[in-house]
Amino acid sequence: DSADCGGNMTYKIGEVAKLLGISSETVRYYEREGVIQSQKIDQESGYRYYEALDINALMRVRMYRNYGFTLQEAKEMLNTCTLEEIAERLAEKKTELQAAVAWNERLLACADRMIEIHRSAAEMLWKCRIEESPAMFRFCYQIQDQLIDDPEIQKRVQAWTVKMPVVMPTPFFAKDDILAGNKNFALGLCVMAEDADFLRIDPQARGIEYVPSQLCVHTAISAQAGELLHCGLFQHVLHYMEAHQLELAGDAIGRTVSTLHRSTTQERIHQVWLPFKNKKTGFQ
Secondary structure (H helix, E strand, O other), X not given: OOEEEOOEEEEEHHHHHHHHOOOHHHHHHHHHOOOOOOEOOOOOOOOOEEEHHHHHHHHHHHHHXXXXXXXXXXXXHHHOOOHHHHHHHHHHHHHHHHHHHHHHHHHHHHHHHHXXXXXXXXXXXXXXXXXXXXXXXXXXXXXXXXXXXXXHHHHHHHHHHOOOOOEEEEEXXXXXXXXXXXXXXXXXXXXXXXXXXXXXXXXXXXXXXXXXXXXXXXEEEEEEOOOOOOHHHHHHHXXXXXXXXXXXXXXXXXXXXXXXXXXXXEEEEEEEEEEEEEOOOOOO
16 A cells, blocks of 8 residues: 655555556666665565655656657756757657658658558569559669679668668569560669659769650569579560550560568569550650
8 A cells, every 4th residue: 555654655566557548667767777765664575665756756767768868868857968968859759750750751642642552463463564664773682693783872772771661672674685585684672753852862973874754565563582683574564555655665674573482482472564566656
């Protein structure tokens, strides 16, 4: 039960924990970290008792923690900071929170896009239709199964990878290799044009290519575990073009949709856009 200690009401650890909706061990943890100090008044049972001021301190620390401050920062704000110093720290945290909100809003938009990408890939697997390709910024980091040995590119891979899923893997297939059915391909990372400003993409950086939107034959392909991507996967697209009096007019660009891990194999799904021109008119 609660107790009166020298005129100040004190409360058992269980009462404090229940009031704040935390565990007794969490209360003990905060005491070990020096946030609060219990008053041991029952020498026989060893029960730890806390004053109302301790409860208020725990509430204040929890508030600071919910802002994203570390426990050490919360302790400093509680015990040593002036009001002006607390205001300055809160202003800095506000900037961090605004950046986090902007990132989460971008993730929400990306989630909508990824939902559509997966549904479209399921619908278009080994099928063809004519549509506008997405405009994107991209760069290559791998040719066939070999990583490009370039420190600048490797550094860019690290910087872009942490921004997934706004950043996506992108396969590349050269026009001549597609027509010849060669095994060649390249892999890279891409950012959709609508996300470029948000990620502060430098279009002038070495190796970065801007791929504008254009009318293409769109398809989705898959590659099984142990099978490298290759240009022979586009025979169905070439047959489609032939049937519609079209011909390949440039290199093919894609997006890697997903990697599906199964018990016995692994499947990689890619969306690909292949530019074309009309055989009769020569116009794209």
